[in-house]
Amino acid sequence: MTTSTSEPTGTVGTEKAGGPSPARRPGKLPPRAAWIVLGVATAVALLLLLTGTNPALLAVGLVVANVGGIYMWSRLVEGPRAAKDRMVTAIVTTSFAIAMIPLVSLLYTVVSRGSERMDGAFFTNSMLGVVGEGGGAYHAIIGTLIVTGLAALISVPIGIMTAVYLVEYGKGRLARAITFLVDVMTGIPSIVAGLFAVALFQLLFGPGIRLGIMGAVALTVLMIPVVVRSVEEMLKIVPNELREASYALGVSKWRTIVKVVLRTSVAGIATGITLSIARVIGETAPLLITLGAVTGVNLNPFDGRMASLPVFSYYSYVAPGASPEPSIDRAWAAALVLMLIVMALSLFARLISYLFSPKTR
Amino acid sequence: MSTTLEPPASPPGTAVKTKPSRQVGDRVFAGIATGAGSLILVVLAGVAAFLLVEGIPAIVAPPEDVPGENGFVAFAGPLLFGTMLAATIALVVATPFGVGVALFISHFAPRRLAQGLGYLMDLLAAIPSLVYGLWGVTVLAPATVPSAQWLADNLGFIPFFAGPASTTGRTMLVAGLVLAVMILPIISAVSREVFLQTPQLHEEAALALGATRWEMIKMAVLPFGRSGIISGAMLGLGRALGETIAVALILSGLGIITFNLIGGQNSLTIAANIALDFPESSGLAVNALIASGLVLFLVTFLVNAFARYIINRRREFSGAN
Numbered sequence: 164m165t166t167s168t169s170e171p172t173g174t175v176g177t178e179k180a181g182g183p184s185p186a187r188r189p190g191k192l193p194p195r196a197a198w199i200v201l202g203v204a205t206a207v208a209l210l211l212l213l214t215g216t217n218p219a220l221l222a223v224g225l226v227v228a229n230v231g232g233i234y235m236w237s238r239l240v241e242g243p244r245a246a247k248d249r250m251v252t253a254i255v256t257t258s259f260a261i262a263m264i265p266l267v268s269l270l271y272t273v274v275s276r277g278s279e280r281m282d283g284a285f286f287t288n289s290m291l292g293v294v295g296e297g298g299g300a301y302h303a304i305i306g307t308l309i310v311t312g313l314a315a316l317i318s319v320p321i322g323i324m325t326a327v328y329l330v331e332y333g334k335g336r337l338a339r340a341i342t343f344l345v346d347v348m349t350g351i352p353s354i355v356a357g358l359f360a361v362a363l364f365q366l367l368f369g370p371g372i373r374l375g376i377m378g379a380v381a382l383t384v385l386m387i388p389v390v391v392r393s394v395e396e397m398l399k400i401v402p403n404e405l406r407e408a409s410y411a412l413g414v415s416k417w418r419t420i421v422k423v424v425l426r427t428s429v430a431g432i433a434t435g436i437t438l439s440i441a442r443v444i445g446e447t448a449p450l451l452i453t454l455g456a457v458t459g460v461n462l463n464p465f466d467g468r469m470a471s472l473p474v475f476s477y478y479s480y481v482a483p484g485a486s487p488e489p490s491i492d493r494a495w496a497a498a499l500v501l502m503l504i505v506m507a508l509s510l511f512a513r514l515i516s517y518l519f520s521p522k523t524r
Numbered sequence: 525m526s527t528t529l530e531p532p533a534s535p536p537g538t539a540v541k542t543k544p545s546r547q548v549g550d551r552v553f554a555g556i557a558t559g560a561g562s563l564i565l566v567v568l569a570g571v572a573a574f575l576l577v578e579g580i581p582a583i584v585a586p587p588e589d590v591p592g593e594n595g596f597v598a599f600a601g602p603l604l605f606g607t608m609l610a611a612t613i614a615l616v617v618a619t620p621f622g623v624g625v626a627l628f629i630s631h632f633a634p635r636r637l638a639q640g641l642g643y644l645m646d647l648l649a650a651i652p653s654l655v656y657g658l659w660g661v662t663v664l665a666p667a668t669v670p671s672a673q674w675l676a677d678n679l680g681f682i683p684f685f686a687g688p689a690s691t692t693g694r695t696m697l698v699a700g701l702v703l704a705v706m707i708l709p710i711i712s713a714v715s716r717e718v719f720l721q722t723p724q725l726h727e728e729a730a731l732a733l734g735a736t737r738w739e740m741i742k743m744a745v746l747p748f749g750r751s752g753i754i755s756g757a758m759l760g761l762g763r764a765l766g767e768t769i770a771v772a773l774i775l776s777g778l779g780i781i782t783f784n785l786i787g788g789q790n791s792l793t794i795a796a797n798i799a800l801d802f803p804e805s806s807g808l809a810v811n812a813l814i815a816s817g818l819v820l821f822l823v824t825f826l827v828n829a830f831a832r833y834i835i836n837r838r839r840e841f842s843g844a845n
Binding site for chain 2: 217219220244245247248251252254255256257258259261262265266268269272273276320321322323324325327328329331332333337338340341343344345346347348349350351352353354355356358359361362363365366370371384387391415416417418420421438441442444445446447448451452455473476477480481494495498501502505506509510513
């Protein structure tokens with residue numbers, strides 16, 4: 164503060180003291196005060212639970228008591244500003260904890276319910292002629308791999324070339340329009356992508372058609388924007404010095420792009436593509452209306468209906484037939500397989516980017 | 525193409541000879557790139573065009589031919605209402621929690637824990653919606669039955685909780701909550717990214733002036749991150765509007781308009797209705813479903829365009845560039 168003695172305390176000082184006696188130093192709560200409050204509140208809540216209070220109501224009460232408790236205590240000892248700070252800390256932490264509850268519950272449910280049918284037969288048998296127990300998702304896994312592979316085959320080249328256009332060539336109105344529309348495409352509901360494929364093929368081949376390639380087209384619409392976005396980000400962070408060095412050596416633009424720009428960002432591109440596959444492989448809705456469902460293996464995406472893992476899981480759950488238990492078990496097992504595939508792809512993507520990205524030296 | 529594969533570091537004397545071939549390669553490559561970019565425009569235009577072509581028959585058809593026999597507006601209206609209702613519940617529930625989670629990861633959690641939590645949220649965002657739906661219908665729905673009963677008994681005067689409460693728990697409230705769980709990782713991921721970009725100097729300046737952590741966040745982080753919160757919420761809203769299979773698993777079909785969130789009879793969303801009815805539909809019913817998909821497309825288009833507009837307005841703060 165200033166050295167002038169006419170005003171001994173600045174505004175900050177009086178505010179901090181927060182009371183009529185500016186000499187009083189605010190106290191301090193013991194370390195781990197938040198845990199103490201939480202412990203007391205939980206203990207009281209557990210006691211009330213034994214007396215038979217509504218658990219949901221009690222949970223709400225626990226949160227309120229926890230946040231309110233730390234606020235009151237801190238306000239009495241430390242003053243209003245610190246109290247507010249502690250209250251916000253409690254609120255943020257609590258909201259994080261509450262948000263974790265459904266996610267943890269979800270993971271636990273899928274793993275525990277899904278692991279019941281995680282046996283060899285599930286991966287080697289199809290549902291052809293299976294009623295009741297047994298059967299597997301072999302046909303669905305094959306179908307998912309074919310359809311997703313086709314979608315990747317179509318959308319990866321288009322996506323990469325679009326990103327190259329946007330970063331290396333794009334200027335003016337067309338580039339702006341593409342950027343905007345890629346952003347918009349990111350938000351297309353998956354069912355609308357499925358309807359697009361249906362409408363397209365219905366016009367070409369007549370109503371009621373279901374083909375593997377239709378599903379691939381629907382997934383392509385969902386996948387392209389993700390690929391474009393991630394590749395674009397990767398190309399943008401390639402240092403301009405590399406391009407300039409290449410041009411200075413007399414290398415043509417397209418070879419610079421292929422050999423220098425894409426080569427430098429190949430790890431990031433692989434990561435982005437893997438993540439985009441992870442994003443579409445779990446899509447149910449578009450496949451539900453484009454692939455239909457069958458019980459046997461169909462290897463030809465241009466002929467007839469195909470099974471896929473998410474649709475298989477969906478139908479096993481909503482239409483379990485005469486003996487529901489085995490069918491619902493299969494639904495959970497398929498959901499678990501699907502989730503494991505997605506997780507594995509995501510982790511794999513991280514691994515690629517960790518191992519192969521250019522090291523900054 | 526083989527003519528373009530001249531070694532780039534050819535001696536200067538041959539430069540004249542390689543020049544034309546280089547131009548061919550450049551032109552071809554630029555053409556492919558531009559073509560791929562233009563294809564995006566074509567695809568998006570195609571989505572709208574094909575939906576329109578296949579949807580129009582239902583829109584112009586005589587009312588008694590459309591499912592429900594009262595014309596397309598009476599068919600799609602309640603579904604649009606249900607879509608909005610479910611998405612609104614999801615947004616109202618998920619936004620505060622999403623911001624809370626983002627703040628926790630960016631400013632409250634220990635640094636070492638924070639990065640792992642960030643990865644975890646990204647993983648959760650990738651979980652297929654089918655899994656969320658199965659969880660919602662088997663775990664969350666039964667768990668809400670006593671609470672819904674309590675709400676109907678004690679807060680029944682509020683139209684949302686008018687009751688009688690559903691005995692299966694497969695209600696609009698549960699659908700909204702599942703959607704909230706699904707979009708929470710999106711909202712928190714976008715918000716977190718923006719929170720982390722708050723200039724360190726602003727934060728340190730606030731702390732150096734004696735601000736508590738909350739005051740620092742209120743004065744430095746939140747004003748900076750407001751656009752991130754809004755755009756994250758809008759992107760989440762877009763996903764909630766279009767979410768299909770999770771809602772289709774939880775709600776079963778009655779296209780009625782009701783504000784009662786916990787009753788046995790619910791509104792249905794456009795997307796869920798398509799998934800439920802499409803496999804069994806034929807003829808004009810298919811056209812009606814496609815037309816309702818067009819409505820959904822337009823709504824999500826507007827929401828997403830709005831979100832992008834907000835993000836782009838603050839482009840200078842975003843990660844790229």
